Amino acid sequence: MQLVLHNIGTVLTGKLDDPVLAADTIVVDDGRIVGFDDGLATTADTVIDCKGMTIAPGLVDTHVHPTAGDYAHKQQSVGYLERMTHGAVTRVMSAGEVHTPGRVNARSALAIAAGAYHSFRTFRPGGMKVHAGAMLLESDTDIGHIDEAHELGMRIIGEVGIGSLKDPVRSGELSRHARELGMTVHMHCGCTSDRGPGGDAHPHFTADDVFTIEPSIASHANTFASLSDEDIDRLCGADGPPHVEIVQAGGTRSMLRVVERLCETDSLDRLLIGTDTPTGYGVTSLGILKTIGDICSLADVAPETGWAIASGQGARAFGSDGNVIGVGREADLVVIDASLGSVEDSATEAIAAGEFPGVAATIIDGEVRVAGSLCTLRARRVVAISGA
């Protein structure tokens, strides 16, 4: 099946070092981008007239807490993952199946993560790609549990510090072992909102703890009860972890401090953007779009750079080459524009002003999944789809 997007205005690539591409046409075959030349379209089963709008890769949320199905226990909310596709997100990364009931020890933590991993390999709400199965570390977790998770195919360790294992030194031994296996290790920073079987022990994780545990990601460095300014500066320093993450469910001042510190040292390639959905703050279908608008309007980040951080960079931190526009890549794309009635004239101008762009279409694996977002304001222009 071929899909052809015509009459494109601007292409954001999702690549930090090359964030904008000049192209009028994108040709997709069998779910992957095959090129930017009309001549490649032999059957053109579906044709989308983009009417000069912006095309960008689908966004990646690097911090969600899935459970089972498209259900968020924390907010008793159904269908939240499908709704995130209306907010331009096409891929989410688990930071741990924290809210699944029944996690009391290492064995149940492994089983819950394995269940989520296997379920979400084929369960795709609204087409959403869910990287689930992020095992949490408990007080009786040992190296063998991590090896077992890895052998089952799981590649993420959920936020260290959320499970009942609170000792930074032992957590560090397990974190380093998982990273040596090639797994991505989240680590909770600041105060915990969901202490699970660990109770009230060690309620605040500091920069010292991060340096002891050596995770891949200092997760939500701006969580609501956050790190001190000094700790944020240390994490953003040259010897900090590979990635520092900001989330929508967090403080704005500390979020901007993270971004400014990374900008100062030309290290935006370390920044990740998540939502922490679902939290007590809610399920945030537009959370990634909101954070892109925040950092582009309040810090010195260009819209195409903000989009690249929240798409290709997020995928790559978890070993995926997705969410980038290029030949051979998965065709997970969004068509975006300034909102109808906005004083801005394009999606990038809207982002620079801190507005939500309107999502005119979301395409996953070359299939149109959303035509007219039910969550953003209406895009000023409307895609014309033929042959679908």
Ligand SMILES: [Zn+2]
């Ligand atoms: Zn979290």
